[in-house]
Amino acid sequence: QVQLVESGGGLVQAGGSLRLSCAASGRILSINAMGWYRQAPGKQRELVARIITSGGSTNYADSVEGRFTISRDNAKNTVYLQMSSLKPEDTAVYYCNAMVQYPIGLVRDYWGQGTQVTVSS
Numbered sequence: 775q776v777q778l779v780e781s782g783g784g785l786v787q788a789g790g791s792l793r794l795s796c797a798a799s800g801r802i803l804s805i806n807a808m809g810w811y812r813q814a815p816g817k818q819r820e821l822v823a824r825i826i827t828s829g830g831s832t833n834y835a836d837s838v839e840g841r842f843t844i845s846r847d848n849a850k851n852t853v854y855l856q857m858s859s860l861k862p863e864d865t866a867v868y869y870c871n872a873m874v875q876y877p878i879g880l881v882r883d884y885w886g887q888g889t890q891v892t893v894s895s
Contacts, residue, residue: 776798776799776874777884778797778871778884779886780794780888781794782855782889783868783889784890784891786894787893788861790860790893791856791857791860792857794889795852796808796810796872798872798874798884803874807824807825807827807873808827808846808853809833810824810844810853810868810870811868811871812866812867812868812869812891813866813867813888814865814866821835822835822838822842822868823835824844825845832844841857841860842855843855843858860891862894863893865892867889867891868890871883871885871886
């Protein structure tokens with residue numbers, strides 16, 4: 775019903791930068807919020823950054839504060855994650871998330887397939 779298409783993952787050396795993109799398409803009335811989560815092997819999925827559609831307020835994990843920046847283009851239902859000063863501990867699969875609001879008042883989470891980010895020492 776709703777698809778999230780991610781791009782921008784890859785291999786980068788420590789201290790480098792990557793920019794992730796995620797575009798939502800399908801049966802969407804409105805998106806309340808979009809965000810990025812990540813999951814490393816053997817670890818639980820954790821919130822990296824989140825942005826509210828109305829007003830653009832943001833939340834960041836303490837571990838990425840000051841290094842990562844989340845932004846969005848509401849007209850395109852697209853969210854970005856600019857990652858700078860990357861560290862090996864940032865290595866994980868990064869997942870795009872969208873919170874979609876439907877007319878009857880239901881809210882549903884959608885997830886992308888994930889994109890691998892690997893940071894070498």
